[in-house]
Amino acid sequence: MDTTVGIGLLGAGTIGGTLIRRLVQEHDAIATKTGLDLQVRRVAVRDPAKRRAFDLPAELLTSDPAAVVADPAVQLIVEVMGGQTPAGDLVLSALRAGKPVVTANKALIAARGPELIAAAEESGVSLLFEAAVGGGIPIIRPLSETLAGEQVERVVGIVNGTTNFILTKMAEEGADYATALAEAQELGYAEPDPTADVSGADAADKAAILASLAFGTWVGPDQVYHEGIENLSAEDLAYAAELGYVVKLLAFAVRTPAGVSARVHPAMLPADHPLATIRGATNAIFIEGPSIGELLFAGPGAGGEPTATAVLGDVIDAARELLAGAQVAPRIQFSPSALVDFGDITTKWYVRLEVADRPGVLSRIAGEFGRADVSIKSVRQEGEGEGAVLLIVTHRAPEVRQRAAVQSLHDLDEVRSVGAVIRVESAEA
Amino acid sequence: MDTTVGIGLLGAGTIGGTLIRRLVQEHDAIATKTGLDLQVRRVAVRDPAKRRAFDLPAELLTSDPAAVVADPAVQLIVEVMGGQTPAGDLVLSALRAGKPVVTANKALIAARGPELIAAAEESGVSLLFEAAVGGGIPIIRPLSETLAGEQVERVVGIVNGTTNFILTKMAEEGADYATALAEAQELGYAEPDPTADVSGADAADKAAILASLAFGTWVGPDQVYHEGIENLSAEDLAYAAELGYVVKLLAFAVRTPAGVSARVHPAMLPADHPLATIRGATNAIFIEGPSIGELLFAGPGAGGEPTATAVLGDVIDAARELLAGAQVAPRIQFSPSALVDFGDITTKWYVRLEVADRPGVLSRIAGEFGRADVSIKSVRQEGEGEGAVLLIVTHRAPEVRQRAAVQSLHDLDEVRSVGAVIRVESAEA
Numbered sequence: 001m002d003t004t005v006g007i008g009l010l011g012a013g014t015i016g017g018t019l020i021r022r023l024v025q026e027h028d029a030i031a032t033k034t035g036l037d038l039q040v041r042r043v044a045v046r047d048p049a050k051r052r053a054f055d056l057p058a059e060l061l062t063s064d065p066a067a068v069v070a071d072p073a074v075q076l077i078v079e080v081m082g083g084q085t086p087a088g089d090l091v092l093s094a095l096r097a098g099k100p101v102v103t104a105n106k107a108l109i110a111a112r113g114p115e116l117i118a119a120a121e122e123s124g125v126s127l128l129f130e131a132a133v134g135g136g137i138p139i140i141r142p143l144s145e146t147l148a149g150e151q152v153e154r155v156v157g158i159v160n161g162t163t164n165f166i167l168t169k170m171a172e173e174g175a176d177y178a179t180a181l182a183e184a185q186e187l188g189y190a191e192p193d194p195t196a197d198v199s200g201a202d203a204a205d206k207a208a209i210l211a212s213l214a215f216g217t218w219v220g221p222d223q224v225y226h227e228g229i230e231n232l233s234a235e236d237l238a239y240a241a242e243l244g245y246v247v248k249l250l251a252f253a254v255r256t257p258a259g260v261s262a263r264v265h266p267a268m269l270p271a272d273h274p275l276a277t278i279r280g281a282t283n284a285i286f287i288e289g290p291s292i293g294e295l296l297f298a299g300p301g302a303g304g305e306p307t308a309t310a311v312l313g314d315v316i317d318a319a320r321e322l323l324a325g326a327q328v329a330p331r332i333q334f335s336p337s338a339l340v341d342f343g344d345i346t347t348k349w350y351v352r353l354e355v356a357d358r359p360g361v362l363s364r365i366a367g368e369f370g371r372a373d374v375s376i377k378s379v380r381q382e383g384e385g386e387g388a389v390l391l392i393v394t395h396r397a398p399e400v401r402q403r404a405a406v407q408s409l410h411d412l413d414e415v416r417s418v419g420a421v422i423r424v425e426s427a428e429a
Numbered sequence: 430m431d432t433t434v435g436i437g438l439l440g441a442g443t444i445g446g447t448l449i450r451r452l453v454q455e456h457d458a459i460a461t462k463t464g465l466d467l468q469v470r471r472v473a474v475r476d477p478a479k480r481r482a483f484d485l486p487a488e489l490l491t492s493d494p495a496a497v498v499a500d501p502a503v504q505l506i507v508e509v510m511g512g513q514t515p516a517g518d519l520v521l522s523a524l525r526a527g528k529p530v531v532t533a534n535k536a537l538i539a540a541r542g543p544e545l546i547a548a549a550e551e552s553g554v555s556l557l558f559e560a561a562v563g564g565g566i567p568i569i570r571p572l573s574e575t576l577a578g579e580q581v582e583r584v585v586g587i588v589n590g591t592t593n594f595i596l597t598k599m600a601e602e603g604a605d606y607a608t609a610l611a612e613a614q615e616l617g618y619a620e621p622d623p624t625a626d627v628s629g630a631d632a633a634d635k636a637a638i639l640a641s642l643a644f645g646t647w648v649g650p651d652q653v654y655h656e657g658i659e660n661l662s663a664e665d666l667a668y669a670a671e672l673g674y675v676v677k678l679l680a681f682a683v684r685t686p687a688g689v690s691a692r693v694h695p696a697m698l699p700a701d702h703p704l705a706t707i708r709g710a711t712n713a714i715f716i717e718g719p720s721i722g723e724l725l726f727a728g729p730g731a732g733g734e735p736t737a738t739a740v741l742g743d744v745i746d747a748a749r750e751l752l753a754g755a756q757v758a759p760r761i762q763f764s765p766s767a768l769v770d771f772g773d774i775t776t777k778w779y780v781r782l783e784v785a786d787r788p789g790v791l792s793r794i795a796g797e798f799g800r801a802d803v804s805i806k807s808v809r810q811e812g813e814g815e816g817a818v819l820l821i822v823t824h825r826a827p828e829v830r831q832r833a834a835v836q837s838l839h840d841l842d843e844v845r846s847v848g849a850v851i852r853v854e855s856a857e858a
Contacts, residue, residue, distance in 0.1 A: 022578065022720070033645040034577055035762045130575055136721045138575035142567035146559055148463055149451065149741030216462040291451075291734040292565045299724035309720045312578030326755030333464045 003031075005319040006041040008074030010065045010090055011081030012052065015104055015131070016043070018304035019078065019311055021054040030312075036319050042068040044081070069094045076318050078311060079103040088112050095119040095127060100318040104131035104311055110205035110221040113212065114334065126327050128314035133159060133206045134283050136306025137299040138313075143213045143287065144332055150289040152214040155253040156425075157285030158278050159206040161301040162197035163229050163249040165189045165281045167266075171237045171246060172279075177230065189281055189302075200226035200264040203251045211253035211262040214287070217337035219253075219262050225342035227265040236352060236420045239391055240268050243350075243380070246276035247422060254345075259338030261345060267425040268350055343400040348377070348426070350393050351406055352419040357381075357388035361414040365390065368412065372405035373397065386416075393424060432460075434748040435470040437503030439494045439519055440510030441481060444533055444560070445472070447733035448507065448740055450483040459741075465748050471497040473510070498523045505747050507740060508532040517541050524548040524556060529747040533560035533740055539634035539650040542641065543763060555756050557743035562588060562635045563712050565735025566728040567742075572642045572716065573761055579718040581643040584682040585854075586714030587707050588635040590730035591626035592658050592678040594618045594710045596695075600666045600675060601708075606659065618710055618731075629655035629693040632680045640682035640691040643716070646766035648682075648691050654771035656694040665781060665849045668820055669697050672779075672809070675705035676851060683774075688767030690774060696854040697779055772829040777806070777855070779822050780835060781848035786810075786817035790843040794819065797841065801834035802826065815845075822853055 007023065009016050023030075023040050031037055040056060044065035048058070065081070068074060069090055077094040079101060081087050088108050094101050096119055103109065109116070109129050120127040130140045134157075143152070158164050162184060169180035181198065184190035196202045204226035211219040229249050240247050245268035253262045269276040274296060278284045283301025288294050300306035321327060355361050362379065369376055374397040382389040394402065409415045436452070438445050452459075452469050460466055469485060473494035477487070494510070497503060498519055506523040508530060510516050517537050523530050525548055532538065538545070538558050549556040559569045563586075572581070587593050591613055598609035610627065613619035625631045633655035640648040658678050669676050674697035682691045698705040703725060707713040712730025717723050729735035750756060784790050791808060798805055803826040811818040823831065838844045 026578070026580070029580065030578055032764055033762060035760060137724060138567070138571035141570055141575055145746060146567035146570055146739060146742035148745045149455070149459055150738045151455070151458065289738070291738045293729045293735060295566060295726075295728035297724075297726055300722045305720040306722060309579045309718070310575060313575035316577045317574060320760065324755040326753040331464060331749065333462060335461055 001323070003035055003323060004037040004039055005322055006039050006073045006075045007315065008042040008068040008071055008077050009040065010044045010068060010077065010079045010087065012043050012045045013080065014304040015307045015311060016078070016080040017053050018308040019080070020056060022308060022312060024055060030316070034316050036316060038315065038319060041073045042071045044068045065090050066093070069097065069099070075099060075322055076315065077101045078315060079105055080311065082107070084108050084111055091116055092119055095123055095125060098123045098125055100125040100128070100321055102128045102311055102314040102318055104129070104307055106132040106202065106205040106209060110208040113209070114218050121331065124327050126318055126321055128318055130314050131307045131310035133209055134285060134297065134299070135161070135301040135303065136309050137283055137285065137297050137301065138310070139285055139297050140213065142297070143210070147287065147289070147292065150292050152287060152289045153255050154288040155210045155214050155285065156275070157251050158248055158275055158283050159251045159285065159301065160197055160203040160249060161281030161283055162190045162194065163203070164278065164283070166198070167229060167232070167237070167247060167249065168279045170232070170234050171241065174234050174238065176234045177232060198230050199228035200249060203249060203264040207251035207253055207262040207264050210251065211260055212334065213332060214253055215255050215260045215337060216332055216334055217260055218334045219260065219339070223262065223339055225263040225265070229266055231420070232266055232422070233420065236422060239352065239382070240350070240422070243391065243393070244271050245269060245424065246271050248275060248278070250275070250425065256340065258344070259340045261340040261342065263342055263345065265423055267423045270426050344398050346396045346398050347402065348394055348396050348424040349402045349406070350391065350422045350424050353390045353392065353409065354416040354419055355388050355390050356414045356416065357385050358414060362390070364412055364414060365392070365409060368408040369394065369405045372401045372408065374401050374405045389419070430752070432464055432752060433466040433468055434751055435468050435502045435504045436744065437471040437497040437500055437506050438469065439473045439497060439506065439508045439516065441472050441474045442509065443733040444736045444740060445507070445509040446482050447737035448509070449485060451737060451741060453484060459745070463745050465745060467744065467748060470502045471500045473497045494519050495522070498526065498528070504528060504751055505744065506530045507744060508534055509740065511536070513537050513540055520545055521548055524552055524554060527552045527554055529554040529557070529750055531557045531740055531743040531747055533558070533736055535561040535631065535634040535638060539637040542638070543647050550760065553756050555747055555750055557747055559743050560736045560739035562638055563714060563726065563728070564590070564730040564732065565738050566712055566714065566726050566730065567739070568714055568726050569642065571726070572639070576716065576718070576721065579721050581716060581718045582684050583717040584639045584643050584714065585704070586680050587677055587704055587712050588680045588714065588730065589626055589632040589678060590710030590712055591619045591623065592632070593707065593712070595627070596658060596661070596666070596676060596678065597708045599661070599663050600670065603663050603667065605663045606661060627659050628657035629678060632678060632693040636680035636682055636691040636693050639680065640689055641763065642761060643682055644684050644689045644766060645761055645763055646689055647763045648689065648768070652691065652768055654692040654694070658695055660849070661695055661851070662849065665851060668781065668811070669779070669851070672820065672822070673700055674698060674853070675700050677704060677707070679704070679854065685769065687773070688769045690769040690771065692771055692774065694852055696852050699855050773827050775825045775827050776831065777823055777825050777853040778831045778835070779820065779851045779853050782819040782821065782838065783845040783848055784817050784819050785843045785845065786814050787843060791819070793841055793843060794821070794838060797837040798823065798834045801830045801837065803830050803834045818848070
């Protein structure tokens with residue numbers, strides 16, 4: 001039996017370059033373990049003349065990605081160029097041509113998942129994207145295969161290594177946001193333009209994918225509320241520590257009787273929560289369900305090597321599919337489901353206020369919370385006189401009410417400023 | 430397209446009964462999510478007259494498991510009767526008849542894996558066993574699919590919930606072994622005959638399976654050194670805590686240039702090691718490789734509900750395979766590899782000695798370690814006079830040398846007894 005599978009790559013940056021190097025260097029080890037002869041046949045890059053970290057004949061490189069998709073020697077496409085254009089249409093045309101596609105492109109899957117999955121189904125080939133969430137952590141397969149029979153209720157995780165690296169620096173070294181970001185950029189953990197990571201948009205794409213697979217209903221990235229870490233200060237991280245919390249950027253996918261929801265925002269976690277202990281660029285994801293209880297997956301959330309391992313696992317699966325002549329990817333049927341509006345989600349808030357330290361100030365502030373029907377769990381004053389700071393933690397209430405309460409504080413003379421607002425994630429009400 | 434798949438079960442105990450209940454109760458939810466109409470067609474039980482926790486027409490029950498395998502209405506077999514006989518031959522005949530098999534039977538897979546996998550390959554159907562290791566934790570698929578392209582170096586885990594429950598009781602409540610075991614039995618965490626769990630034999634089956642899948646070379650359970658928890662005392666767990674360690678029963682699968690090895694034994698872990706924090710019946714498994722770094726999987730290692738979720742995930746996959754007409758399970762090719770003898774494995778030892786507190790005793794004891802070429806990392810004396818206790822922790826040395834050293838201590842007049850020996854697992858040499 002011919003076990004050779006011709007692979008075409010769209011992109012040869014960090015992930016793609018690492019993948020090519022391993023497909024070449026570990027060709028025999030992979031063949032021994034899987035019985036597959038994986039051959040890189042064509043690679044689309046922006047600049048074919050550039051020096052590369054892998055060793056391939058120059059004629060395999062091209063600047064025309066469509067030529068890779070169309071190449072009859074290419075049976076399987078690996079899309080690691082990123083972005084939606086032109087990646088999306090290239091993936092679509094590969095699937096329509098009956099070529100299975102492996103991608104690490106979370107933005108593309110989040111934005112055009114239903115369309116691409118439908119095209120794959122129609123052609124009877126797989127669209128695999130294990131590396132799109134959690135980097136090297138196997139999470140897509142466990143969620144869509146092993147847990148296919150579980151009525152998953154909640155997925156919560158740290159799914160962006162860049163922001164977790166920055167928050168770890170800020171919490172452990174007291175660094176301010178700008179300094180921690182600059183260090184992350186220097187070390188290659190953050191892009192020169194860090195917006196997608198620090199704004200929570202990257203995590204929102206991943207939350208959308210996790211929610212869609214966990215609940216079997218497609219959640220688009222525009223349906224995911226997201227808030228980034230740009231406004232977090234070392235001061236608030238230090239106050240959080242005093243109160244027994246650690247601040248993390250969390251992605252949530254939740255199903256309740258009212259519907260499903262997904263969101264991304266910084267959250268204070270009790271210091272002994274397993275996610276609070278996840279440091280640096282590591283990712284970690286909890287999956288909760290009525291039968292399974294709690295599952296935890298943790299590992300390297302980014303980086304060329306771990307991500308290339310996840311892509312390679314998908315490539316091996318897609319190659320097996322080509323030889324077997326039948327689709328290996330699980331077919332999740334997406335059904336419509338109600339989406340819960342973010343304003344109706346109940347959360348607890350930490351609010352830092354700069355106040356004038358005068359008699360009656362707490363009573364007036366508490367009055368505003370009360371009028372918005374939000375009850376206060378704890379208040380702590382730091383400093384005195386004109387520089388006094390109040391740290392307020394509320395009980396659970398719908399977002400709309402929390403916002404109304406904090407909005408009304410702006411009108412109080414005694415409140416100099418609302419310094420920060422961070423949601424608190426803990427088991428109690 | 431007909432999406433109905435007829436399922437036959439061999440066994441309807443805790444796992445099988447839970448699975449049947451869910452296949453019936455959640456039939457429509459599963460159909461919505463997967464597009465599959467899963468029908469329980471025949472169930473083999475020891476006593477068809479017994480009351481069951483699930484609702485099936487009485488005529489579906491039979492005491493003849495071979496009749497379930499042979500039933501033409503049954504396309505897919507779920508083996509959850511456990512044990513090797515008659516389960517092994519029933520699974521083999523199902524595979525030979527072209528029926529995919531899902532099993533949770535670690536003892537069977539460890540003992541007859543190569544034969545059963547070969548039979549599955551020959552018939553072009555899948556043999557799936559996600560539930561055989563780690564209960565509800567997805568570990569078999571990630572290891573054999575997502576990590577198919579990783580040169581895994583080491584798998585270390587807590588893979589037996591019963592012993593971890595007992596050790597947690599002993600460590601946290603100072604309970605002695607017999608008391609903790611009795612409580613585990615009362616709560617249903619331990620069998621009336623707990624031998625398979627407490628002796629490490631169950632964990633050894635799982636270590637054999639993990640090593641085989643991780644390294645692509647079949648390791649039989651008789652090639653796995655195993656040592657149980659029966660001789661651990663509350664005293665040693667308390668001493669371990671004083672020294673900054675927690676004792677866990679660990680399964681190891683390791684690849685070195687000299688070959689592969691698998692072993693199970695109690696081990697002292699630094700208290701801040703992630704596995705040291707795994708409490709009760711929870712399981713947790715680390716996978717380490719050059720590209721992936723470290724992956725951690727944690728969750729419920731046993732129990733009807735979580736295990737049934739893992740079995741159900743496999744059933745859904747096997748049903749998809751039947752409809753697609755091609756094998757979904759990854760084909761791992763097993764190649765021969767050198768096995769490293771346990772005596773050549775280097776470990777560190779904790780040794781508790783009851784000694785006569787006389788001048789020169791430490792020198793004579795240290796002399797014996799020196800003669801065996803084992804160097805001592807730390808010595809601590811507890812108590813004085815005739816009841817003195819020495820706690821010795823050695824540096825890394827091959828097992829054979831550690832054993833020779835401890836053996837020679839028996840001959841010293843000053844050594845009243847060798848109270849305990851526990852291996853120490855930490856990063857340093």
